[in-house]
Amino acid sequence: MENLRKLILLFVVMIVCTAFIPGGRVSAASDTAGDSLKILGHASVKIKTSDGMVIYIDPFAGTDYADSADVLLVTHQHGDHNAVHLVKRKQSCVTITNAEAQVAGVYQHFAVGNITIDAVPAYNANHQKNSCVGYVLEFSDIRLYHAGDTGLIDEMSDLKDRHITHALLPMDGIYTMTPEEAVEAAVRMDPAHTIPIHTIPPPGTFSEAIVDRFTAPSKLVVRPGETIELISGSTAIEGESSLPRSFFLKQNYPNPFNPGTSIEFSIPEAGYTVLRVYDMLGKEAAVLVSERLGPGLHRAEFDGSRMQSGVYIVKLASSGRISSGRMLLLK
Numbered sequence: 001m002e003n004l005r006k007l008i009l010l011f012v013v014m015i016v017c018t019a020f021i022p023g024g025r026v027s028a029a030s031d032t033a034g035d036s037l038k039i040l041g042h043a044s045v046k047i048k049t050s051d052g053m054v055i056y057i058d059p060f061a062g063t064d065y066a067d068s069a070d071v072l073l074v075t076h077q078h079g080d081h082n083a084v085h086l087v088k089r090k091q092s093c094v095t096i097t098n099a100e101a102q103v104a105g106v107y108q109h110f111a112v113g114n115i116t117i118d119a120v121p122a123y124n125a126n127h128q129k130n131s132c133v134g135y136v137l138e139f140s141d142i143r144l145y146h147a148g149d150t151g152l153i154d155e156m157s158d159l160k161d162r163h164i165t166h167a168l169l170p171m172d173g174i175y176t177m178t179p180e181e182a183v184e185a186a187v188r189m190d191p192a193h194t195i196p197i198h199t200i201p202p203p204g205t206f207s208e209a210i211v212d213r214f215t216a217p218s219k220l221v222v223r224p225g226e227t228i229e230l231i232s233g234s235t236a237i238e239g240e241s242s243l244p245r246s247f248f249l250k251q252n253y254p255n256p257f258n259p260g261t262s263i264e265f266s267i268p269e270a271g272y273t274v275l276r277v278y279d280m281l282g283k284e285a286a287v288l289v290s291e292r293l294g295p296g297l298h299r300a301e302f303d304g305s306r307m308q309s310g311v312y313i314v315k316l317a318s319s320g321r322i323s324s325g326r327m328l329l330l331k
């Protein structure tokens with residue numbers, strides 16, 4: 001009896017602990033958690049929807065392929081996008097590659113459970129139009145665009161009407177867009193958030209230097225191994241019943257800046273929250289927030305008038321979650 005009680009207690013402790021691992025929240029109770037996006041590295045991502053569906057796109061980088069797939073998407077047949085052997089697939093898994101996504105030049109539409117998937121154009125000098133696609137996924141109130149390996153193309157303007165909440169844009173500047181072209185792409189489609197992917201040719205999986213050059217106001221940096229909760233921009237600030245559940249630190253704006261810039265961030269639940277700025281040597285330069293905050297969007301102002309030009313790191317910590325970004329003070 002005593003042992004049983006200990007066992008039950010241990011079990012409860014385990015559940016409680018899992019709930020507090022940053023990004024691990026969704027795995028324990030997927031029906032209560034929201035939709036989430038994990039960047040595995042390069043162009044590889046894993047999405048979990050609030051009703052428990054697991055979607056992989058362009059498997060290649062990272063190691064977190066443990067969850068069996070309901071949906072597996074491949075944008076084209078290059079080795080840094082089509083490592084499908086990494087993914088365990090449920091028997092019911094729907095696999096869509098560029099071959100299924102574009103049939104005789106016609107971009108296809110798919111529905112899997114509550115997820116709809118539209119193939120859209122993606123091409124450039126390195127990727128023929130008939131052998132590469134991007135995808136627009138809709139689920140819950142999320143509209144996520146994974147661009148595939150594309151250049152800056154006219155068709156991106158067509159995505160504006162779809163009110164994309166999260167655009168994942170490649171920007172290595174060699175096989176895909178330059179970061180400056182990706183800024184123009186973000187202007188054309190006007191998404192709520194733009195997440196840089198495919199920032200460096202393999203074996204690299206992420207380039208800080210490239211991401212620094214990408215300056216779209218919608219920029220949201222999610223580094224390999226990091227998970228964000230997905231919320232649509234429109235439900236974020238309305239009424240108490242639809243409080244945002246998302247944890248993110250937005251790129252400061254303007255950036256580069258002189259001397260002031262503002263930093264927006266969102267926390268999913270009330271909690272003690274700290275927003276600090278460090279210089280490149282890791283020395284603390286400012287504490288912008290250090291208090292208990294309610295859930296939702298918040299904004300802090302950073303004044304660099306007494307500081308030297310250079311790169312500064314801004315770090316957000318709240319309820320065990322951490323996110324950081326870089327800002328450039330140019331005098």
Ligand SMILES: [Zn+2]
Pocket residue numbers: 078080081149175198
């Ligand atoms: Zn590629």
